[in-house]
Amino acid sequence: MEQVLQVLISGILSGGIYALASVGLALIFGVVGLVNFAHGEYLMLAMYIAYWIYNFSGLDPYQSLIINLAVMAVIGYITFKVIMERVLDSDHSIQMLLTLALSMVLQNLALMFWKADYRNIRIDMTNDTMNLGFLTFNTPRVLAFLIAIGASVLLYLYLQKTFTGAAMRAISQNGKAAQLMGINIKRTYGLAFVIGTTLVGLAGLLISPIYPAYPTVGASFSTLAFIVVVLGGLSSVPGAIFGGLVIGVVESLAGYFAGPAYQQAAYFLLFILVLVFKPNGLFGRS
Amino acid sequence: MILQVESVTKKFGGLSAVSEVSLEIEQGNVIGLIGPNGAGKTTLFNCINGTLPITDGKIIFDGVDITRKKSHEIAKLGIARSYQIVQPFGNMTTLQNAMVGGFCKTKIYKEAESIALRSLELVRLDHKKDLIAKHLNLGERKKLEIAKALSTQPKLLLLDEVMAGLTPSEVQEMVKIIHSINDSGVTLIIIEHIMEAIMSLSKRIVVLNFGKKIMEGTPEEVSSNQQVIEAYFGVEDGEAYA
Amino acid sequence: GGGSGNGGDSETADPFKVGAIYPLSGANALLGSQCLAAVKIAIDIVNANGGVQGRQVQLVEADAPDPTAATTEAGRLVDQQGVQVIFGSLASGNALAIAGVTEKSGVTLVESGGIADALTDSGFKNVFRILDKGGLRGAAGVSYTAEYVAPMLNIAPKDLKVAIIHEESSYGTSVADGAEKKIKELGLNLVAREHYNSTITDMSALVLKLKEAKPDVLFTVNYINDAILLVDTLKQYDAMPKVLMGCGAGTTDPNFAGTIGADSDGIFCTDMPTNLPLDVFADEAMKNVVSEFRERFRKEFPDMNNVSVAAEAAFAGSYTFLNNILPNAKTLDAEGIREAALTTKLDMTTLGFGWDLGDDGQNYAASANINQWQGGKVVTVYPDKLKNGEVINVPLPIAGQ
Amino acid sequence: MIKQLILKQNFVLWIIAVCSVIVPFVLPNRYFQDITIMTFLWAGLATSWNLYSGYCKRLSIGHAAYLGIGAYTSTLLYLNFGISPWIGMLAGGVISAIAALIIGGTTLRLKGTFFVLSTIAFAEILKVMTITSKEITAGALGLMIPYQPGFTNMIWQGKIPYALLTWIYMIIVLFISVRLEKSKLGYSLVALGENQEAAENLGVNSTRTMLVAFVMSAVLTSFGGTLFAQYVMFIEPTSVMSMGNSINFILLAIAGGMGTAFGPMIGSFILTPVSNLLRGYLVGISGLHGLILGLVLIAVLLYRPDGILPQLKLLFRYLFGKIAKPGKGE
Amino acid sequence: MLKLKNINSFYGEVQVLKDVSMEVNQGEIVTVIGANAAGKSTMISCISRTVTSFRGEIEFEESRIDSLRPDQVVERGLIQVPEGRLLFPKLTVRENLELGAFSKRSRGSRKDRLEYVYSILPKMKERANQMAGSLSGGEAQMCAIGRGLMADPKLLMFDEPSLGLAPIVVLEIMELIKNIRKEGTTILLVEQNVRQSLKLADRAYVIENGKILMEGNGKELLNSSEVKKAYLGI
């Protein structure tokens, strides 16, 4: 029993990070209507940036958080300006493909610049644990979870409570109409893209003390984020948060009861089951 | 009796968009369907052709109970409809659009093509047959809606506001087209807010309001009915609109 | 390849072309590029000493992230570039795909990475493997455990609870299969066997599951980052078994101890002999070669405090072949090379074991050492011939209850 | 007459497709022949993918699963029971059809992104199953086909037979595509892709149409899987069933022109050699060829989003239009 | 107040508008009529800048707006109620309406405006929480009109507002337009319902094949034989 509880909690902790990695994707999808296959690559970039800063200045990822996020925002903005902005009106398949190509470019750029080496950040805290009764928590994972959930909730509030948020939700449904409402489409798209990449960057940064950076590290997160986002109903931010937690828990339980080999299969299976019974995701509006 | 709608009800949550509506049409007839906005006209079409499952009631077409049939089966049986908000296949040419309908009753390419061409001619859109549909303007798209539906070679055609957005003289052209469709033996139910058109086309008119059928009669009867005038036509400068 | 340049002036003779195929992009790019660098160094050294049969060795590189690419690239090297020998290829899958091409064209493949049994069990005539088969590596750790570790723990081998955790690619699987077979053979008590994808980001569930099984010894096959993650997670949940017996790749990687620090003291890493102290080599020339290789490799990869196992193997494979085998070949074609490879016997290669190929092309002199991390260095504790330190920390001080 | 034929672009494209068979014969060595074989094979595979996803605009990113089913079925039958891959290929087709029916039955009603991602999920599950059912599939170790040349074994020493085989495969799939474009099924598919409800109202049985096309696409892909296995002679789940392969189908199709019979072929004719040659000749800096390929793709997508085919057609019209003119004068 | 000078507009190689010049004065109701595909919607979209492929000058309140972005045009108070409604289908009616007041100039008075819209289009209040995508054709049209009013427009351009509306509602809308004008909003109206809209108009333009064909006050045009023949079919 204690074990199961422990497994559950470790699942929830990972789930928080999955949620954060996914809300950005949900936002970009919701606003730009774009399935961003390069999403994970931004996570990878943020991890490398964290590593760099750590290596050159000794600032750990938490201390360099602001700089790192600023850099991520700039990178997001540049990709948007140079590439995404030009295909806003294009077919979805074109946009999707473009992000695939982009992920190819970013991965290979990383490979060229940083070689294929694994870049670890070991800070004092990496293996710290906190105990609560019989339960054990790894401190960086707890921190990551708290920050991740906090950031996701902030995003949710922003979308719900501000008018820009409302514009973001409207824009994907009818771009022309949105323009006629006085919404600056490009700026809003750009904002969503930048927020999205910054958030997934934050996720990368938070896991950098516990997980090494390497050029293809983003790929596995990309697929995972898609699953999370679809589970949550595509453009729903609370859906993505919930979806992230669900996947984290399912992965953990499957790992414990069936074996780690089945972790991925388990959440894919869950995903298919959900789609069979709720074709619009758990939080999707039909 | 080609179509019998027996006490059909359609609910969306608590709202009864159509409630206990019954109507019957004879082969070759033209019936007009009018009523205020949101009265349930389009919903009734959706129920008849199987786009929406009905909550209650029964629909019999040509002796076959089609209440629970899917829309593609119903199309095969011979009911076609046009959309109020046009739904062209934007990236196909006009002819290809119509050919999708043309394949309803045949598998042979040439046949489907000639059926489609004939319906395009009928709605006078054949000169634009190779244009990509998304480049058509609204009036042409409305015609395309009809041509697509006609290509399925229906016995019963449901037209939903095909004349909205046309100038009066274009309306007259469309009226002629519809007449010629009817002359070729197709039974029609027409939803329209343009009174000149509907009055001159339909033998009988059914009026819906709040999902209920409030009356049925000849155009004259309907246009002089006080209830209909108040709910639907309105009064302009002291005189009835119609 | 043309005829042998018998007696020809080394300045004017055609260069002897060899190829190297490693994954230089994609998920395995890290080790792939290290292997390539090692092969380059080997060729440089050989060329400085006059080349092969008086001909300078010329390298053609190729990048093969997966077997399909390996097929195409092998074709390029063989048919377009006309190489006679290919060094490769890190992943067993790639090796098998390359063998499919080279075999048809009578080109030699010298494999120093792929350890799948199939490579030398499939009747290829011109495929030679310097390393052990994967099964051997797994088995060596188990045998050693039964014979030496169990007494240190005061547990009879048949009561010894052991578990296997391995990454699920062909590498991890074949090593683990070898280990499992040996465990059954020796009658140890196997309480769990689990595999995972090496991109796993959280091992909590795995470790908690393992904790329930309470193994005394954990055999594990990993790549580097999952190896680190495993040790970290075991520690966090206070689930470290008494003995952690790593079986290659991840646990032997120089970055392993570099990253986890002092906690690595006492963790075993069964692998082929690696980073052997120079005095193992009796031959003065070989000492020089090995130290030159290590020096140049470190210059190329300054971040690494030790040469990686894969690179050592790639170096050993290519250097031995160019320096010891090819000079014995009557003709530098498949026939001649095969004969030389099979008839040449060496007591010692730069890997510390000898060269003695069976008809299947497998080097039966290859062995696996039992190594242990001690003070951030890999120390060989078995076999006695190569040993350069005594076992420490059994059971591990960081072992859980 | 001939001029008229030339002006029909499909005629020219057919000529290109058919004449490409000469290429492996004129190329100087087996490396280039190998690239040609890959080009034919990928052209066939991308065209198979296009058969459903291209026309219906529902991207499947899980088609590597069918590639895997084809490869594994024929290989396992051959290795375990000595059954010729020619028969194994058909068996793979049957199994793929069954798999596609099951998968399609659950996912085809999903819309847009939901569908896209569900295809990934199924492919990944299949991959995990293949890895974990070690007793049957040898798991991650992969399967090697012993080199025993012979027609019944579908193994040859030289490259030419493979080139012919993959070329025939490509031509067959292409022929099916072209026929599809002029058939009820094709029209129904395209209409469904544009607007499902409107199509249904015109009598299109969407479930059946999609299932039929999906199964066709899966079966043809799995045939390609058998060819793939017989050619590379080694298969392992992680590389055969990788998402990378699925993505490659899409890349080729879109680069050439998605939803057109010849687009995927053109895409493969251009991109497969380019990416192979880039990998071969830019080996010095790891990552460089991937980077260049990615950049080229981005450029194509930004500046020629319809793919290369429409450009090519314009070119034909320009070229042959000019040729046709003086003809008129005569 | 609004001036168009020699507008030429193109879709690809097809010229849709040819040297169109017109103007709308403060406080007027100006109607534009014309057959299908005459270019009416294109003209309005040029003004809103959602169509950008045109040459010529557009002036609003004495300053050029022909190089602004669409949102900047809205910010000036020049609002379009587009043809074909263009609602946000997955937002509720209320959310749709609120977005009408997105621009800075109207954001502050959003609440009051919403009440105002509800009061003149009570049906919208009834359906406030329904997804706009499931509205009936006519209801959707009302929602679009309401959304335009939310923006606190100086000049409101209607593109076929009566499309799909029941006769009684058409009358109400025409009445509404009169009232809006009384409250100080200038109106540019594109309509197929030629009779109704000409009755309402102070001035009117007839556009055909992308050219302005006639110009005059509403009553005049209504009685002109050409209009009668071409557009009323009499």
Ligand SMILES: Nc1ncnc2c1ncn2[C@@H]1O[C@H](COP(=O)(O)OP(=O)(O)OP(=O)(O)O)[C@@H](O)[C@H]1O
């Ligand atoms: N999916 C739905 N959910 C909730 N309400 C709906 C849905 N679809 C339609 N309605 C409501 O049902 C009523 C009937 O709609 P319908 O489209 O049938 O009207 P109509 O008579 O065609 O009107 P119009 O003349 O304006 O087109 C409307 O009030 C509409 O808002």
Ligand SMILES: Nc1ncnc2c1ncn2[C@@H]1O[C@H](COP(=O)(O)OP(=O)(O)OP(=O)(O)O)[C@@H](O)[C@H]1O
């Ligand atoms: N996006 C477009 N691409 C190409 N042609 C277009 C496009 N939009 C409109 N057109 C063409 O421009 C011409 C004018 O269209 P417009 O919509 O302005 O006409 P309209 O007068 O508003 O007609 P309607 O009364 O049907 O609304 C038409 O021939 C139409 O086909």
Ligand SMILES: [Mg+2]
């Ligand atoms: Mg309606």
Ligand SMILES: [Mg+2]
């Ligand atoms: Mg218009």
